[in-house]
Amino acid sequence: MTLTGPIKIKSKAVAQEFLDSFDSFLFDCDGVLWLGSHLLPSIKETLKLLTDLGKKLIFVTNNSTKSRAAYTKKFAGFGIEVSEDQIFTSGYASAVYVRDFLKLQPGKDKVWVFGESGISEELSLMGYESLGGGDPRLDETFDFKTSPFLVNGLDPDVHCVVAGLDTKVNYHRLAVSLQYLQKEDSVHFVGTNVDSTFPQKGFIFPGAGSTIASLACSSGRTPVYCGKPNINMLNTIVSAKNLDKSKCCMVGDRLNTDIRFGVEGSLGGTLLVLTGIETEERALEEDGDHPQPKYYAEKLGDVYELTSS
Ligand SMILES: O=C(O)[C@H](O)[C@H](O)COP(=O)(O)O
Numbered sequence: 001m002t003l004t005g006p007i008k009i010k011s012k013a014v015a016q017e018f019l020d021s022f023d024s025f026l027f028d029c030d031g032v033l034w035l036g037s038h039l040l041p042s043i044k045e046t047l048k049l050l051t052d053l054g055k056k057l058i059f060v061t062n063n064s065t066k067s068r069a070a071y072t073k074k075f076a077g078f079g080i081e082v083s084e085d086q087i088f089t090s091g092y093a094s095a096v097y098v099r100d101f102l103k104l105q106p107g108k109d110k111v112w113v114f115g116e117s118g119i120s121e122e123l124s125l126m127g128y129e130s131l132g133g134g135d136p137r138l139d140e141t142f143d144f145k146t147s148p149f150l151v152n153g154l155d156p157d158v159h160c161v162v163a164g165l166d167t168k169v170n171y172h173r174l175a176v177s178l179q180y181l182q183k184e185d186s187v188h189f190v191g192t193n194v195d196s197t198f199p200q201k202g203f204i205f206p207g208a209g210s211t212i213a214s215l216a217c218s219s220g221r222t223p224v225y226c227g228k229p230n231i232n233m234l235n236t237i238v239s240a241k242n243l244d245k246s247k248c249c250m251v252g253d254r255l256n257t258d259i260r261f262g263v264e265g266s267l268g269g270t271l272l273v274l275t276g277i278e279t280e281e282r283a284l285e286e287d288g289d290h291p292q293p294k295y296y297a298e299k300l301g302d303v304y305e306l307t308s309s
């Protein structure tokens with residue numbers, strides 16, 4: 001970023017300068033690589049260009065609905081080969097927090113999940129039994145007199161609620177999650193991410209932050225959020241991939257998660273793309289609400305299109 005503010009990547013020279021400045025790229029996914037099942041323009045070509053240049057590619061998503069393994073299949077569906085150890089999700093970061101910070105005992109302590117398989121699968125890989133989540137009994141209309149999660153009492157071995165994006169959110173899931181959160185002395189509250197909205201092709205939908213806020217409001221508790229911009233997530237990635245932070249660039253579509261993650265994590269640089277949540281006006285505003293990106297571009301694919309022109 002110059003004294004005049006963020007640098008727009010809109011020429012071959014600036015695109016080449018951008019490429020030459022970093023040896024590792026951390027890519028956000030929703031709004032950067034794709035919008036749901038819609039791959040954004042020139043993404044495959046851009047990732048291949050970076051790979052051919054010997055750059056390290058890492059994918060860092062706040063989307064907790066899929067596990068790291070499931071994300072490798074999503075990439076493969078687009079014809080992009082990515083290994084599981086290149087992918088970090090907010091669901092994985094939350095499971096690491098449960099294991100390494102809360103130190104819950106696998107096989108003994110259980111987790112109530114308000115969210116999808118991307119959370120429960122990562123917890124299961126670490127040996128934790130999770131309840132709730134995609135359990136089809138939670139799809140039933142809620143009745144406190146008959147809910148199987150209440151009539152026999154809460155599970156006394158649950159010592160943490162992990163809440164994330166749940167596209168099947170309903171009153172049943174909210175009501176039972178709240179019962180566990182009311183056990184404040186014995187049940188921790190973890191949120192996967194703060195994203196208020198979720199970008200789809202042609203739409204902006206409610207994000208994890210919005211549904212988790214419902215539980216925060218009803219319980220009067222504030223969760224520990226483990227996804228971007230949490231510095232523990234960055235430190236996990238930097239040590240796992242042996243990165244030189246000064247040569248890393250965070251590429252994202254949201255200022256208060258992706259760009260904050262890169263700036264507060266002291267990475268070498270950040271690139272905001274305008275294919276997701278943010279606008280050029282927001283990218284340029286010097287608002288204390290969020291850090292400014294070093295670079296910005298209409299889309300990530302411009303890096304390929306400009307340097308190969
Ligand atoms: O609502 C959410 O969880 C987020 O909007 C979404 O999943 C963000 O994913 P990311 O842009 O970090 O890949």
Ligand SMILES: [Mg+2]
Pocket residue numbers: 028029030031032252253254276
């Ligand atoms: Mg995004």
